[in-house]
Amino acid sequence: MPDRKHELDDDTVSSVSAMEALKISATPPILEIISADEVWRFPGPDDDFEPHFECMEVIVRMDTGDHFLVQVHERISSQDILNLDLSLLDLTSVAMEDIPHAFASFLANQLGIEIESTKSITVSKSDVCPTFSSSLTAAPAGMIKYCYLKYAQLAAYEPGNTIIKERVLAEANVCEVLMKNPHPNIMKYWGCYVVDGRIEALCLAKYTMTLAERVDTGVPLDTERCLTGIRDGIQHLHSLGLVHNDINSRNIMMDPADNPVIIDFDSCTREGEKMVKGWTLGWCIKDSMTGERENDFYGLIKLEEYLAAPESCMCCRE
Template identity: 40%
Template sequence: MDYETSDGSQVSLREIFEDRNGRPVFKAASISAFVDGKAFAGKAEHRIKELDDVSIVDYLKPVPTENIHPLFPPNFTLAPSFDLAEHYLKAPAFTYEDCKPGRTFVADCLLNEATALEKLSQHPHPNIVEYFGCIVKDGRITQLCLKRYFCSLADYAEHRVPDSQREKIFHDVSSAAKHLHSLGLAHNDISPENVCIDSQGNAAIIDFDSCLPVGQRLMKGTAVDGLPLLSDPNNDIERLGKLRDFLADLKYDEDDVTSGPVDGASEDSLLQHNISQTY
């Protein structure tokens, strides 16, 4: 469960389970938060539904800076003044376990995302999240300043989506993936949660902490048959196929007479046509 307060503070709650005789048993709730730009984490032996904003504060302790905030490279972009109505300040996602002494996985992921966005800012694309630079404190990256979008595709899908809009979303995401691949990069984590929709209905890929040059070992993911997972355009192509199926299964607006398939083609075949045309 993730949410943002009116003052820009970000809170993340995750329930941790352990296996007992083949069945999951609740162990604790991991709590992480950014308040006034400072990171806190804690662990509660209560279910999330039993916690409120007041009780959450009692469990929080400051997080060591080096665990989640990487050093700011001097050649990276420093974010200008921002407006929370137009800009989203992405803070690193972490759990209580990530904050133990010596662990820098979260900081490494944030630096990797900033590195990818720096490169993409030199080769912009309308369907890739707009990046304005890094928020820096005491020489370390605390947040990434990004364009604020209307909602994620996962949330957007809760409403009726016309055929024409589903087709446009798929085209937008496919175009962005093709652009990444032309730069020698792969996103490696395309999903409805990592696609956002703006107020004009345009789609954009977000969340670039798994984006790496093709062939590099992924920082996230589980090895298969003992072999590490690698950054690969095929990861994106596979995810695009799943996204196509996700869009095809969405509810549609029966009153949208202008949004039907083109030239009598079925919706599924139209989506399939686009992915084959892109690759």
């Protein structure tokens, strides 16, 4: 009698084929490179080494709402990564779980680096998207497509580490305070973009350009009016017991009327609280570890220096 132990009937074969087909989308997801940044390692108080480059970290978002990272352990241009033509990447017949590696191979081939110098990491939503609670505001469904969606900042992501979603939740709570206490020089927050009970992104108003981009246009700017608006926004924050902790030329947006608007509250804390996220090098008091008003006023002084002579302001150079 033949051994039928390894034989499959037609129904079983059909089921297995269907399961395999589900892994490969009929329409491959659209990829978007969100950022490409250098990651540096800095010594702690007890460490005996100099700050050094660790890797380039590339964050990619799929139109499914999923993200992944690719670390490149070679120092290459961020702009070269951001300028990659993703239309050349063929994901037809590539299983969803293999897309991060396929992207890493594409990146290595396009930039002429060894694939062995890359590492792809799939991001789990449970690590980076906090659970939505009734104490927060869900953005009106009709506003989502008109908003700037701020997704979790995934730099230094580690599977199983919850620090990123804690930062998202902390920023959402700050935004709720600002929603109840609006100011013309503080960004407009519409609420949370909620998917399957988790905060996928924060829904913010869209603005024209950053202050740095505005300066780069070469079009004359009323710097006194600009600085007054930023100062007013800072003082409003302080009146609420909040400290921004990361005032710099890229965290100031300009609205269509050329008014400055303070954005990016993931470094914001209550006055005197320990900072949960670092500040931007050159824009904050060195070694500052707690939210103090002096941090914001120091950033304001640096902005004044920058606007007076942007071409010679070292703190603004990447």
